[in-house]
Amino acid sequence: MNFNRFILIWLLLGLSKSYAQDSIQSQLDAVKSEITDLKKIEKSHFMIRGFTQFGLDASSEDLSFNMTSFNPIILWRHGDRFLFESELEMEYMSNIFSLNLGYASASYLVTKGLVIKGGKILIPFGTFGEKFHPSWSNKLASAPLGFGHDGMVPMADVGVEVKGGVQVGSAKLSYAAYAVNGPRIKDGTEEPTEAGMLSFENMNDNNRNKAFGARLGILPLQNSSLELGGSVYYALPGSFKSPFAGDPKLKDLNYNNVTALLTALDLCFVKIIQPLSGVLDIKGQYNVSKISNATYFNPSDTARYTFQNNASSYYIQVAFRPSLLDNKVLKNFELVGRYSVYNTPKKSLWESEQSQIQFGLDYWFTWRTVIKVSYQINNGTMGGSGMSSMAGMAGMSANVILFHIATGF
Amino acid sequence: MKKFIIPSIFVFTLFVCMLFFQNCTASKEAIANKSGAQLWGENCLRCHNTPSPTDFNDTQWKTIGLHMQDRANLTKDEADKIVTFLQSAN
Numbered sequence: 001m002n003f004n005r006f007i008l009i010w011l012l013l014g015l016s017k018s019y020a021q022d023s024i025q026s027q028l029d030a031v032k033s034e035i036t037d038l039k040k041i042e043k044s045h046f047m048i049r050g051f052t053q054f055g056l057d058a059s060s061e062d063l064s065f066n067m068t069s070f071n072p073i074i075l076w077r078h079g080d081r082f083l084f085e086s087e088l089e090m091e092y093m094s095n096i097f098s099l100n101l102g103y104a105s106a107s108y109l110v111t112k113g114l115v116i117k118g119g120k121i122l123i124p125f126g127t128f129g130e131k132f133h134p135s136w137s138n139k140l141a142s143a144p145l146g147f148g149h150d151g152m153v154p155m156a157d158v159g160v161e162v163k164g165g166v167q168v169g170s171a172k173l174s175y176a177a178y179a180v181n182g183p184r185i186k187d188g189t190e191e192p193t194e195a196g197m198l199s200f201e202n203m204n205d206n207n208r209n210k211a212f213g214a215r216l217g218i219l220p221l222q223n224s225s226l227e228l229g230g231s232v233y234y235a236l237p238g239s240f241k242s243p244f245a246g247d248p249k250l251k252d253l254n255y256n257n258v259t260a261l262l263t264a265l266d267l268c269f270v271k272i273i274q275p276l277s278g279v280l281d282i283k284g285q286y287n288v289s290k291i292s293n294a295t296y297f298n299p300s301d302t303a304r305y306t307f308q309n310n311a312s313s314y315y316i317q318v319a320f321r322p323s324l325l326d327n328k329v330l331k332n333f334e335l336v337g338r339y340s341v342y343n344t345p346k347k348s349l350w351e352s353e354q355s356q357i358q359f360g361l362d363y364w365f366t367w368r369t370v371i372k373v374s375y376q377i378n379n380g381t382m383g384g385s386g387m388s389s390m391a392g393m394a395g396m397s398a399n400v401i402l403f404h405i406a407t408g409f
Numbered sequence: 410m411k412k413f414i415i416p417s418i419f420v421f422t423l424f425v426c427m428l429f430f431q432n433c434t435a436s437k438e439a440i441a442n443k444s445g446a447q448l449w450g451e452n453c454l455r456c457h458n459t460p461s462p463t464d465f466n467d468t469q470w471k472t473i474g475l476h477m478q479d480r481a482n483l484t485k486d487e488a489d490k491i492v493t494f495l496q497s498a499n
Contacts, residue, residue: 042468049473077472085476109475112485131480137457165482170440174482217482222439224451228421265421270455279454367458408457 049073050087053135055372055404062398068092069135071102081109103156113164120158120203124176124215125231126264126285128315129155136408139281139319139334140360141372145342146313152289152342153313154200154233154262157181159210172224174217182211185237185255188296189244193349195296196309198237198260198289207256211235217266225271233262237291250297253304259292278322286314298349307347315340321364336360336374354380360402368408376400445494448487456481462498470495 050072057066069091076084087102105119122130128147132138133155146152159180166173184206188195217229238255245251269282291309298305321334342354360374377399453459465473474492477483483491 040468041471045468045472047469047472075472075476077475080475083472083475083479085479107475107479109478109485115479117479131456163479163482165478165484165487167440167484167486172484176482224455227455268455272450272454364458367460 044076044078046074046076049075049409051134051136051406051408053141053404053406055141055402058401058403059398066093071134083107083109113166114162115164116160116162118160120156121161121178121180122156123154123178123180123200123213123233124161124163125154125213125233125262126215126266126287127217127227127229127268127283128266128285129153132283134408135404135406136368136370138406139317139336139362139372140338140358140374141402141404141406142358142376144285144313144315144317144338144340145354145356146287146315146340150194150197151313152198152262152311152344153264153287154180154183154211154213156201157211158203170222172219174219174227174229175215177212177214179210179212181205182209182235183237183260184239185258185260185291185294187238187243187253187255188299192297192299195298196291196294196307196345196348197350198291206239207236208240209236211237213262223271225269227266227268229264229266229268231262231264231266233260235260238294244297253295253297255294257292258294260289261291262287262289264288272324274324276320276322277324278320281319281321282317284314284316286312288312305347307345309345309348311342311344313340313342321362332364334362334364336362352380352382354378370406372402372404372406374402376402443490445490445492446498449491449494452481452483452487452491453477460495462495464499465495466499467496470499 050070052070054068055066057064069089071087071089074084074086074088084104084106086104089098089100089102091098091100101120103120103122105117105121107115107117109115124130128144133143133147135141143151147155157180159178161176161178163176163178164174166175181202182205183198183200184202186194186197186199211233212235213231213233215229215231217227219227236256236258237260238258240256242251242254244253264285264287266285267283269280271280272278273280289309289311293306293309295304295306297303315338317336317338319334319336321331323331325331336359338356338358338360340356340358342352344350344352356379357377358374360372362373363371365371450459462470470492474488474495477491478485478488
């Protein structure tokens with residue numbers, strides 16, 4: 001009897017042990033299968049990334065939450081060579097919600113150093129517009145003068161582009177060439193005080209000409225810490241027909257032969273400085289715009305006038321983050337300073353001389369989430385009619401404290 | 410201001426050419442032997458902080474790698490090495 005009981009217990013123990021082993025093995029197999037699935041690279045892949053920003057702006061005249069923006073970027077990769085990407089710009093500012101298409105383009109990797117793309121593309125005129133404009137890449141809460149609304153720099157347009165990076169010895173070349181619809185010259189019929197200004201981002205072309213441009217960047221140092229670039233952009237921004245065709249007194253005013261030549265130089269130096277236990281980041285861009293002379297019409301005094309339509313802007317930004325420090329809090333702080341200038345054409349109705357100094361202190365919670373606190377000193381004088389707000393100044397004329405949080409996702 | 414622009418551009422161009430030709434003579438092997446981790450540190454930092462490898466899975470890194478090759482004009486070798494490093498470290 002005892003012997004039978006012993007056999008029964010032994011059999012039960014054996015069975016339960018075998019069952020436990022099988023159970024563990026099946027669980028291990030399931031985990032292995034999950035890891036294999038995760039490691040398997042899908043041929044076609046869709047994902048959403050992007051960035052968002054929210055802030056508080058305080059000046060002697062105003063205290064308001066501002067610049068709430070949400071910019072999802074949709075990416076769809078097919079195989080190793082094809083990528084579709086699109087950025088939607090959702091923004092709520094001054095009680096107005098706006099939804100814009102930042103860019104939407106299809107890219108194809110033709111060879112190792114050649115990408116062709118088409119659609120609404122970011123214009124590689126300098127580097128700020130194409131690379132540093134996202135709120136979690138831009139170390140300060142606002143764009144430098146001359147960029148953005150009523151700025152002088154093209155940011156995005158519809159067209160085609162070839163671009164790539166090529167290793168030459170231990171140096172590297174970064175190139176891009178493109179043809180896009182191009183800008184439209186403001187003739188004063190809609191906004192008289194902005195006559196002669198270029199308007200970029202036209203989904204529909206106003207003539208049969210295309211704007212052409214190119215950028216060449218050189219990274220001469222072996223560690224790619226320094227990039228120096230030059231950009232050029234040429235366009236015929238006028239319509240074939242006179243905007244005053246219906247007016248016998250003004251129909252001779254025509255802008256179809258007006259030319260626009262824009263050039264830029266840019267600089268980017270980012271390097272870990274071991275003796276300072278941190279990363280030094282210097283960026284800058286110098287832009288010049290030359291538009292050929294034309295005669296404009298001022299409806300306020302019904303007079304014709306002309307001016308030398310030349311504008312320029314530049315910015316230089318220096319940042320330092322002691323990221324190699326052992327202190328877990330201090331290593332996440334970053335000091336930033338930027339100086340930018342924007343001069344619009346003299347004797348135009350939008351004449352102005354603007355400068356801006358901005359000091360900032362950032363705190364990085366993660367590699368892509370940052371709180372930015374900065375003080376912005378704005379200086380400017382306006383000429384012309386004094387009717388137009390300062391171009392490219394984003395409506396800010398007083399000194400401002402900006403408190404923003406930005407994250408990439 | 411204008412009289413300084415042309416000399417400044419000349420000096421700038423000369424400086425770039427000197428750096429460029431000086432580096433053309435440097436070892437090509439040193440470039441070819443750069444690891445994905447080194448390239449990750451050198452290239453990502455030019456525009457944003459270096460990303461954490463664990464934030465995305467292998468498929469996502471592949472897509473982001475192609476996106477960054479396009480946006481930052483990385484060479485194909487650089488993009489491939491960086492993606493391989495991020496996939497191995499996540």
